[in-house]
Amino acid sequence: MTAIKHALQRDIFTPHDERLLSIVNVCKAGKKKKNCFLCATVTTERPVQVNVVKVKKSDKGDFYKRQTEWALRDLAVVDAKDANKENPEFDLHFEKVYKWVASSTAEKNAFISCIWKLNQRYLRKKLEFVNVSSQLLEELPKVTEESVPSGENQSVAGGDEESLDDYQELNTREEQDIEIMMDGCEYAISNAEAFAEKLSRELQVLDGANIQSIMASEKQVNILMQLLDEALKEVDEIEHKLSSYEEMLQSVKEQMDHISQSNDLIQLSNTNNMKLLEEIEFLVNYLDLSKGHIKALTDGDLSSSKGIEACTNAAEALLQCMNVALRPGHDELQAVKQQQQQFKDLREQFARRLANHLNNVFVQQFTQTLTLHYRRASYHSVSGHDQSSTLAQHSVELSLPKHLPFHRDLLRYAKLMEWLKNTDHEKYEGLNKNYVDYISRLYEREIKEFFEVAKIKMTGTSKEGKKFGLHGSSGKLTGSTSSLNKLSVQGSGNRRSQSSSLLDMGNMSASDLDVADRTKFDKIFEQVLSELEPLCLAEQDFISKFFKLQQSPALPGSVVADSTDVDGLLLSRQHTLLGDRHLLPSEKEEAGIIRSMMIKVFRCIEPELNNLISLGDKIDSFNSLYMLVKMSHHVWTAENVDPASFLSTTLGNVLVTVKRNFDKCILNQIKQMEEVKISKKSKVGILPFVSGFEEFAELAESIFKIAERRGDLDKAYTKLIRAVYNNVEKVANESQKTPRDVVMMENFHHIFSTLSRLKIACLEMERREAKQKYTEHLQFYVIYSLGQPLEKLNHFFEGIEARVAQGIREEEVSYQLAFNKQELRKVIKEYPGKEVKKGLDNLYKKVDKHLCEEENLLQVMWHSMQDEFIRQYKHFEGLIARCYPGSGITMEFTIQDILEYFSSIAQSH
Numbered sequence: 001m002t003a004i005k006h007a008l009q010r011d012i013f014t015p016h017d018e019r020l021l022s023i024v025n026v027c028k029a030g031k032k033k034k035n036c037f038l039c040a041t042v043t044t045e046r047p048v049q050v051n052v053v054k055v056k057k058s059d060k061g062d063f064y065k066r067q068t069e070w071a072l073r074d075l076a077v078v079d080a081k082d083a084n085k086e087n088p089e090f091d092l093h094f095e096k097v098y099k100w101v102a103s104s105t106a107e108k109n110a111f112i113s114c115i116w117k118l119n120q121r122y123l124r125k126k127l128e129f130v131n132v133s134s135q136l137l138e139e140l141p142k143v144t145e146e147s148v149p150s151g152e153n154q155s156v157a158g159g160d161e162e163s164l165d166d167y168q169e170l171n172t173r174e175e176q177d178i179e180i181m182m183d184g185c186e187y188a189i190s191n192a193e194a195f196a197e198k199l200s201r202e203l204q205v206l207d208g209a210n211i212q213s214i215m216a217s218e219k220q221v222n223i224l225m226q227l228l229d230e231a232l233k234e235v236d237e238i239e240h241k242l243s244s245y246e247e248m249l250q251s252v253k254e255q256m257d258h259i260s261q262s263n264d265l266i267q268l269s270n271t272n273n274m275k276l277l278e279e280i281e282f283l284v285n286y287l288d289l290s291k292g293h294i295k296a297l298t299d300g301d302l303s304s305s306k307g308i309e310a311c312t313n314a315a316e317a318l319l320q321c322m323n324v325a326l327r328p329g330h331d332e333l334q335a336v337k338q339q340q341q342q343f344k345d346l347r348e349q350f351a352r353r354l355a356n357h358l359n360n361v362f363v364q365q366f367t368q369t370l371t372l373h374y375r376r377a378s379y380h381s382v383s384g385h386d387q388s389s390t391l392a393q394h395s396v397e398l399s400l401p402k403h404l405p406f407h408r409d410l411l412r413y414a415k416l417m418e419w420l421k422n423t424d425h426e427k428y429e430g431l432n433k434n435y436v437d438y439i440s441r442l443y444e445r446e447i448k449e450f451f452e453v454a455k456i457k458m459t460g461t462s463k464e465g466k467k468f469g470l471h472g473s474s475g476k477l478t479g480s481t482s483s484l485n486k487l488s489v490q491g492s493g494n495r496r497s498q499s500s501s502l503l504d505m506g507n508m509s510a511s512d513l514d515v516a517d518r519t520k521f522d523k524i525f526e527q528v529l530s531e532l533e534p535l536c537l538a539e540q541d542f543i544s545k546f547f548k549l550q551q552s553p554a555l556p557g558s559v560v561a562d563s564t565d566v567d568g569l570l571l572s573r574q575h576t577l578l579g580d581r582h583l584l585p586s587e588k589e590e591a592g593i594i595r596s597m598m599i600k601v602f603r604c605i606e607p608e609l610n611n612l613i614s615l616g617d618k619i620d621s622f623n624s625l626y627m628l629v630k631m632s633h634h635v636w637t638a639e640n641v642d643p644a645s646f647l648s649t650t651l652g653n654v655l656v657t658v659k660r661n662f663d664k665c666i667l668n669q670i671k672q673m674e675e676v677k678i679s680k681k682s683k684v685g686i687l688p689f690v691s692g693f694e695e696f697a698e699l700a701e702s703i704f705k706i707a708e709r710r711g712d713l714d715k716a717y718t719k720l721i722r723a724v725y726n727n728v729e730k731v732a733n734e735s736q737k738t739p740r741d742v743v744m745m746e747n748f749h750h751i752f753s754t755l756s757r758l759k760i761a762c763l764e765m766e767r768r769e770a771k772q773k774y775t776e777h778l779q780f781y782v783i784y785s786l787g788q789p790l791e792k793l794n795h796f797f798e799g800i801e802a803r804v805a806q807g808i809r810e811e812e813v814s815y816q817l818a819f820n821k822q823e824l825r826k827v828i829k830e831y832p833g834k835e836v837k838k839g840l841d842n843l844y845k846k847v848d849k850h851l852c853e854e855e856n857l858l859q860v861m862w863h864s865m866q867d868e869f870i871r872q873y874k875h876f877e878g879l880i881a882r883c884y885p886g887s888g889i890t891m892e893f894t895i896q897d898i899l900e901y902f903s904s905i906a907q908s909h
Contacts, residue, residue: 001025001107008039008055012066017044018051022114024107029089029099036067038100040114042122050118052092070094073123078112079130109136279327286324287339289346293317297350302357308412311350315419318346322423351424354416358431362438365406369442398457398524400450400531407542418548432547436600439539444604451608454528455615458521521616522626528612529634529651536602536647543597549590591644598646609654617661624662625700629707631655636708659712666716669696670723678731684738685852687731690747693724694754701758714762721766724751741781742850748774778861782868785843790836790872796827797876800883813883821887824880833893837901840869844905859906866902870895 001023009020022040036056043049050072055064070092077093086105090112092098102108112129113136119127129137185195293314300314301307322343330336421428543549616623635655638648673689697717704713728751732743748770755767800813813819847861873895880889893901 004037008037008064012053012055012064013039013041018042019044021118022111024111025103026100029101035103037064038111040072040111040118042118048122050122052115072115072118073125075115075127077128077130078115078132080108080112080132083131083133109133112136279330282327283330283333283336287321287336289314289317289321289343294346297346302354302413305412308416311354312415312419315350315416318343318350319419319423322347347423351420351427354413354420355427355431358410358413358417359434361410362435366438366442369401370445398450398454398527398531400535401446402535404538407538407546410546411542414546414548417546421548428547432597436597440601440603443539443601447602447604447608450531451528451612454524454612457524458612458615458619518620518623518626521619521623522630525612525616525623525627526630528609529630532605532609533634533638533647536598536605536650537641537645539601540594540598540642540645540647543594543601547593547597549594550587595644595646595649602646602650606650606653609650610657613654613658613661617665621661621665621668622696622699624658624665625703625713627658628655628662628712629703631658632707632709662712662716666719669720673723673727676727676731678735679737683850683852684731684735684743685746686750687728687743687747690724690728690750693720694750696720697754697758697760701760710762717760717763718766721751721763725766725769738850739781739784741777741784744777745774745781746852748777778864782861782864785847786865786868786872790831790839792827793831793876794872796824797879800879804883810879810882811885814887819883821884821889824884824889828889828892831892833897833901836893836898837905840901841905841908862902862906866898869902870898873898 005020005023008023013020018041020039020041024038025035026038027035034057036054039053039055041051041053052070052072052075053066054068056067057063058065074094075092077091079091079093081087081089081091088102088105088108090100090102090108092100102111112132116127116129116132116137119125181199185198292310296307296310296314297318300311302311322340326336417428417431420431613627616627631651631654635648635651638645638651642648669689676687676689678684678687700713700717704710707713728744728747732740732747735743752767752770752774755763755770760767796819800819803813803816803819804810808816814821814824843865844862847865851861873891877891880887
């Protein structure tokens with residue numbers, strides 16, 4: 001920085017008669033620009049001008065140039081930003097505010113200090129310094145420009161700024177004395193040495209006068225010494241008195257020390273007594289259990305609400321006493337040990353009494369329910385009804401018993417269960433195990449009875465139920481999934497109890513389909529799920545509240561369905577997103593305990609649901625559509641309530657089974673399509689699996705119209721429609737009675753009509769494909785059929801086109817022997833209008849025999865044939881005009897005749 005300062009002084013300021021006093025390296029605040037220098041300068045000529053100059057490095061070379069200059073008198077405010085912390089930023093307020101950032105805080109402080117000094121010395125204006133440390137603003141001696149001698153002006157201008165700080169300005173009196181002295185000596189200015197000798201001689205004279213004056217005052221000194229001796233005597237007397245006083249005070253001090261020691265002992269005794277009282281009060285307040293609480297714990301009534309409340313308060317008070325944090329040394333006191341032992345005895349006694357009482361409540365509830373069940377069974381047994389009819393009569397609305405009163409009674413003990421969990425975990429776990437054992441047996445009996453009634457309602461009477469493996473004599477459903485699987489698909493012909501197929505649907509009318517049975521099954525299955533859902537949720541909520549277990553937090557709408565293809569089956573896996581909230585280890589453990597208890601309590605639900613699903617599938621395989629929709633809805637609902645609940649997990653597992661059955665149903669339909677055989681003696685018409693697909697799609701759309709997910713159905717649609725297309729083509733190729741194009745045309749027209757009417761989004765591409773195939777095969781059949789009524793004429797003109805294709809010019813074809821004009825007239829004469837009409841009439845009859853009545857395509861076909869016949873007629877006329885120009889040969893019938901032939905034939909039939 002020193003080198004830069006010298007360079008700037010030499011190159012910029014010396015040529016302008018200025019002296020550089022301070023410099024700071026800065027850049028503008030908030031902008032990335034090249035650095036520049038702010039310089040504080042003064043002029044060397046009078047009057048002195050103080051300026052702040054901005055110097056910047058030139059862009060064209062390595063030299064500096066003046067960019068901006070401000071007079072110090074125009075500066076209003078200097079803002080250093082922060083007086084306490086180091087901050088390189090500062091503002092200078094001229095006509096506007098300039099914000100700067102210095103390269104260092106030290107440079108900024110030095111520059112501000114220089115500005116302050118220059119203002120004090122030369123301007124004396126009211127310049128405001130803001131956020132500037134007081135250490136930087138030290139007062140400078142007042143120096144005026146006029147007080148500096150003219151001879152010294154050059155030295156001040158050329159010397160360092162610090163030399164100005166040591167200069168002391170003469171005051172007015174000193175100036176007057178010097179002037180008087182110089183006036184008394186004429187040669188004071190012309191001969192300075194002589195003037196100095198004169199002043200020295202006068203100084204010696206003054207020193208001698210001073211010595212003489214001192215010697216004249218000796219008498220006064222002696223008097224002063226005498227007074228000092230008297231004063232010393234007085235001081236000795238005062239010291240003697242003070243010593244006597246000190247001796248007297250010493251005895252008083254000893255007495256006061258003794259009193260102070262006594263007071264300290266008294267204070268220590270009081271402090272000890274206060275601490276002892278505090279400790280006793282602590283033990284009495286926190287380790288004392290009232291007699292009422294003790295009586296409630298030992299003899300309190302656990303059956304009444306008041307008794308339960310009293311026992312709860314006493315148990316909480318006991319727990320507080322046992323959990324008191326004793327201070328050091330308390331556990332060594334005999335009374336404290338006895339009190340703690342009493343608390344332990346009370347805790348064990350009450351825990352044992354509470355566990356026995358709750359076990360009795362569990363047993364009583366189980367016994368009451370069993371007694372009621374046996375009474376009902378005995379009554380119907382005496383009345384001569386079998387168990388199946390009894391269940392059907394008893395459960396008209398198909399409902400599960402509600403345990404709300406039992407839960408409400410037990411929830412009165414919830415706080416006591418929490419106390420037991422915190423004090424005696426062994427007994428708590430024993431109650432947990434006993435409750436699960438009793439309630440699981442109770443639920444198992446009720447749920448099996450409930451499912452048995454549901455199965456009887458699905459199959460109708462007991463006799464019909466035996467077809468599906470139901471036996472009512474024992475009161476249990478003995479037809480398991482394995483026995484249901486033994487039912488043959490082609491076995492019984494009674495009551496459509498086998499797997500439905502597209503072939504069966506195609507061979508039945510809508511009235512023959514047992515719509516009522518399917519609706520009945522759907523309602524029963526929905527009722528079963530609707531009864532199970534609140535039962536499981538209520539039990540899980542009760543377990544959580546009664547046993548004081550923390551359930552996993554549920555986030556509605558946070559379930560994401562992920563799909564994985566396993567063994568050709570689409571299994572739905574549900575993943576719960578709990579956001580950023582992670583379960584604590586204790587919460588995870590308690591959620592796992594709830595899940596384990598629910599699995600034990602409702603261990604029969606999943607097998608029974610699977611049995612019910614298997615039965616529904618055997619009654620009608622299309623029931624899997626109803627079950628898939630209902631089960632998906634209930635799984636979605638359960639996951640929104642609690643994704644990790646037992647109900648959600650169980651229904652999710654059962655949904656996998658339903659999905660497997662649905663996929664198996666679709667595969668069976670495809671297999672049956674592939675095995676279809678057609679009669680060789682009758683026309684094909686609309687294939688049964690084509691019309692069956694239509695009714696299947698109508699049924700599926702009616703079922704899935706309110707479903708949350710259609711992915712499974714859309715995939716099934718794709719598989720089925722592709723199988724239908726392939727098998728239609730296969731049957732068309734094998735058909736002997738009906739032409740292939742007719743089979744393809746009619747069936748693809750039917751498929752196109754069905755898909756257009758149902759508007760199934762996932763089959764839009766297949767719909768367009770069906771339309772394309774229908775149009776193509778319609779055109780193929782029309783062209784093939786129209787070649788027969790004018791066969792010779794067709795062959796003749798095909799020969800002409802072949803000659804033209806070989807390179808013969810069209811006007812030269814008539815010179816060919818086989819295609820001369822005579823041969824053309826001969827062929828045309830064979831097809832007069834009467835013969836053409838007769839041939840068309842025969843063609844109409846043949847087409848009528850090929851087409852089926854269901855699709856009603858005869859008029860469409862006849863109209864297409866008419867258009868194609870006219871097109872061929874125009875083609876033949878064009879060939880005659882080009883190949884036989886000027887011959888005057890024409891067909892023996894006109895286009896108008898053709899229109900009349902087609903119209904009259906259509907009307908006659």
